[in-house]
Amino acid sequence: METSVLNLPEREYLLPGNRTCAGCGLSIAYRYILKALEGNAIVAVPASCLTVLHGMYPTTSVLIPCVNVAFPSTAASASGLVAGLKALGRTDITVVGFAGDGGTHDIGIQALSGAAERGADFIYICYDNEAYMNTGTQRSSSTPLGAKTATTPVLGKQQHLKDMPRIMEAHSVSYIATACPSYPADLYDKMRKAKTKKGTRYIHISTPCPPGWIFPTKDTVKMGRLAVETGMVTLYEMEDGVFRLTGRSRSVAERGKLKPVGDYIKLQGRFAGISADNLKELQTWVNSRWAGYLKRA
Amino acid sequence: MGTRDCKHISAMASPSIGEAGRTGEWRTSRPVIDHSRCIPVRKNKPSCFLCWLYCPEAVIKRDIPIQIDLTYCKGCGICAEECPSGAITMVAENDYVER
Structure with missing residues (x-):
């Protein structure tokens, strides 16, 4: 049976009154990730918004153990945790490396x-809010073309984003999935599946960010949904190399077509004043990427 | 707090609600529910619960009727935006009158 809102576990591992901004997309995603892990996990977290969410000593707002690590060493620390747990014979605990797009792509x-x-x-999760949001929205290699950030303030970024799941695919890992907090059941199912696999598993979550993308806090879920419906984000999974579209992306592929990218970017302040050339270029890029996914599915 | 079972002080944080204080104070507008329009109340059985599903703060309880913990609700307005029956409206804190 597919997970729905009624059979998702009610128990929360993320406590209210944490430090995230109002309307945080990461916060929604993290709730369902923790539900899927059932509290039996250790996370390694580098400098990122997730460190902010976990909070300041001596209190934390999350019910699972977390190791705060240096920026470049998320996966290295997670490898160490795995080795340590193996030496202690505690194989039931899932180790998770959890970094932002800056901490993953760059x-x-x-x-x-x-x-x-x-x-x-271990499971490596990249939550992708498409810039260094924690330090004040600096450009990362995951920022899409045309988006204005603190370090690309005039024209917006002039390069396309880096397709991290495809880089991970080249490593032949056992499980790769993309997800979006606007579809929590889909995210939950992917996490549950990742938990049953062995070896390195990679999950890429696109998390809308109201202060960084400049849209009202109430629109976080809508923005995630539009990202999927316009093809800026595609929901898929790759089990042992077998590619499959899932959730909303599958239903868009089977019936209907993508909405124009303009529908998505016009609601975000970071794309304000994007040049016509950049918009056209972005649409072409989305179309060719989507055609590639359809061919593989 | 910060002490292990063996009484040694450690740099380990302990879980606590309200790590950032009463985050409800950040709110500029508050969600007000009209329970007579809420789908689970009308059907009197578990259904919908989209506000619970999408709440980033986990301050909404999946009960009938649903309950929002306003001590920690940051007032983002996602629940009001996603509610399919329009049962939740955001009221500016300055205009809110207790009834």
């Missing part, structure tokens, strides 16, 4: 690539 990629090559037995 700073943490070396350690992640190394761990994936060794097949270290």
Whole structure:
């Protein structure tokens, strides 16, 4: 039976009164990730919004153990945790490396690539809010074309984003999935599946960010939904190399077509004043990527 | 707090509700529910619960009728936006009158 709102576990592992901004997309995603892990996990977290969510000593707002690690070393620390737990014979605990897009695409990629090559037995989750949101919205290699950030303030970023799941695919890891907090049941199912696999598993979650993307806090879920419906984000999973579209992306592929990218970007302040050339380029890029997914599915 | 079972002080944080204080004070507008329009109340059985599903703060309880913990609700307005029956409205804190 597919998970729905009525059979998702009610128990919360994320406590109210935490430090995230109002309307945080990461917060929604993290609730369901923790539900899927059932509290039996250790997370390794580098500098990111998730560190902020976990809170300041001597209190924390999360009910599972967390190790705060240096920015480039998420996957290395997670490998170490796996080795330590193995030595202690505690194999029932899931180790999770959890970093933002800056900590994955830019700073943490070396350690992640190394761990994936060794097949270290942990789940790596990248929550992708498409810039360094924690430090004030600086451009990352996951920022899409045309988006204005603190370091690309005039024209917006002039390069396309880096497709991290495809880089992970090149490592032949056992499970790769993309998800979005606007579809929590889909995210929950993917986490449950990842938990049953062995070796390095990679999950990429696109999390809308109201202050960074500049939209009203109430629209977080709507923005995630639009991202999927316009093809800026595609929901899929790859089990042992077998590609499959899931959830809303599958239903868009089977019946109907993508909405124009303009529907998505016009609601976000970071794309204000995007040039016509950039918009056209972005649409072409989305179309060709979507065509690639359809061919594989 | 910060002490292990063996009484040694450690740099380990302990879980606590309200780690950032009473985050309800951040709110500029509050969610007000009209229970007579809420789907689980009308059907009197578990259904919908989209406000619970999408609440980033986990301050909504999946009960009939649903309950919102306003001590920690940051007032993002996602529940009001996602409610299919329009049972939740956001009222500016300055205009809110207790009834």
